[in-house]
C-alpha cells in the first residue's frame with residue numbers, strides 16, 4: 254500500500270473516525286468532510302518590468318457554525334486547492350480545541366515572494382483582498398499570516414479592505430503591526446504555544462528542559478522564536494534548518510547569532526558551508542523534535558529513524574497518518590499540529606477582541622491568557638488520549654470537532 258500524502262483526504266479519514274467516536278452520525282461527517290465554501294481567484298499583477306502576471310489564489314471556509322471563519326494566508330509556490338482545504342479544516346480543529354468563537358478558514362496564493370520585489374508583493378496582496386472581499390470581513394472570515402506572509406502584508410491587506418469598505422477595519426485581519434491595532438505577543442504567539450506544549454509534554458515524559466537537546470526544522474516565525482525560547486529555558490538547540498539546508502552542532506548552536514543573521518523569509522543556512530540536509534536533520538540524535546516548516550516531512554520513509562522521544566508539531570501537517578501510527582507504536586509522544594500550533598490563532602483572537610473593544614492589553618496579560626488556554630487544551634487532549642487509549646492526534650480531533658458539530662446541530666443544519 255502506498256502512503257497517502259494528500260493532506261485533504263487523509264484529514265477526512267481522521268475526521269470520520271473522530272466523529273464516529275463522538276457518536277455523531279454520517280450526516281455530520283457529510284457536512285464536515287470538506288469546506289462549506291472554496292473561492293478560487295485569479296489575480297492580475299503588474300510586475301516591475303511592465304508585464305502582467307496572473308496569479309491563482311484560494312480562500313477556503315470550512316465551517317462557520319460557531320462563528321466567523323479564521324485562518325492565515327500562505328504565499329508559497331506549492332500552494333494548491335487540496336492543501337488550502339485541509340488547512341481550513343485544521344483551523345476549525347484548532348479553534349475548537351482552544352475554545353475560540355470561530356470556525357476554520359485558510360487562504361493561499363501560488364507564488365514565490367522570495368523572487369518578487371516589495372512593490373510586486375504589495376500589489377499581489379491588495380489584489381487578493383479585492384478578489385476575495387465579498388466573502389471576508391470582521392464578522393465573516395478573518396485572515397492572518399502564515400508561510401511567507403508577515404505583518405507588513407497584513408497591513409497592506411487591512412488598508413485595501415478599509416478602502417474598499419470606506420471605513421477603518423482593523424478587525425478584518427490579525428497579525429498586524431502594533432501601530433495598526435496589532436496585539437502584543439502575536440508575533441511570538443505560535444512559538445509560545447509550542448513552548449507551552451513542549452513543557453507539558455516533557456512533564457508527562459518526566460524530563461526537564463534544562464540541557465534537553467532540541468532540533469527544529471524551519472527558522473521562520475514559528476521556528477526562530479521557538480529556538481530563542483528553548484535557549485532561554487536552558488535547552489540545547491542542536492539543529493535548525495530552512496528551505497536550503499540545515500545546521501547541526503551537538504554542543505548547541507549559537508541561536509542569538511543565527512537570529513541576528515536570518516532574513517525575513519527565515520533563511521540563514523546559506524551563510525554556512527558546513528550544512529546537512531533537512532532529511533538528515535529530522536533523524537538527528539535529540540530529545541525533542543519540532544517540525545516548524547512545511548507538510549509531509551515525517552513519513553513511513555523516516556518515522557522508524559526518528560530519535561526524539563517527543564515530537565511537537567509547530568508546522569501544519571508535517572507528519573503523515575502512517576508515520577503517526579509508527580511513532581505512536583514506538584512510544585514517542587507526538588503533540589499534533591492542531592494543538593501545538595494553536596498559540597498563533599489564540600493571540601489572533603485576542604487581537605480581534607482588542608480591535609472590537611478598542612482597548613489594548615499588555616504583553617503580560619496576553620501571555621497569561623495564552624498560557625492558561627494552552628495548558629488547559631494540552632491536558633484536555635492528553636487526558637482524552639489516555640482515557641480512550643488513542644493517539645494524541647485522534648484525541649485532538651475529537652476535542653476539536655465537538656464545538657463545530659454541536660453548533661451545526663443547534664443551528665439545525667444536520
Ligand SMILES: NC(=O)C1=CN([C@@H]2O[C@H](COP(=O)(O)OP(=O)(O)OC[C@H]3O[C@@H](n4cnc5c(N)ncnc54)[C@H](O)[C@@H]3O)[C@@H](O)[C@H]2O)C=CC1
Nearest residue numbers: 400401471472473474475495496519545546568569594597
Ligand atoms: N505564523 C503563524 O502564526 C503560524 C504558522 N504555522 C505553521 O508553521 C509553519 C511555519 O510557518 P511560519 O514560521 O509562519 O513561516 P515562515 O514563512 O516565517 O517560515 C517558514 C520557514 O520554513 C522554511 N521552509 C520553507 N520551505 C521549506 C522546505 N521545503 N523545507 C524546509 N524548510 C522550508 C523556510 O526557509 C523558513 O525558515 C507552517 O507550517 C505554518 O503553517 C502554524 C500556526 C501559526
Ligand SMILES: O=C(O)CCC(=O)C(=O)O
Nearest residue numbers: 324325397399597598601
Ligand atoms: O492567526 C490566525 O488566525 C491563523 C494562524 C494560522 O493560519 C494557523 O494556525 O495555521
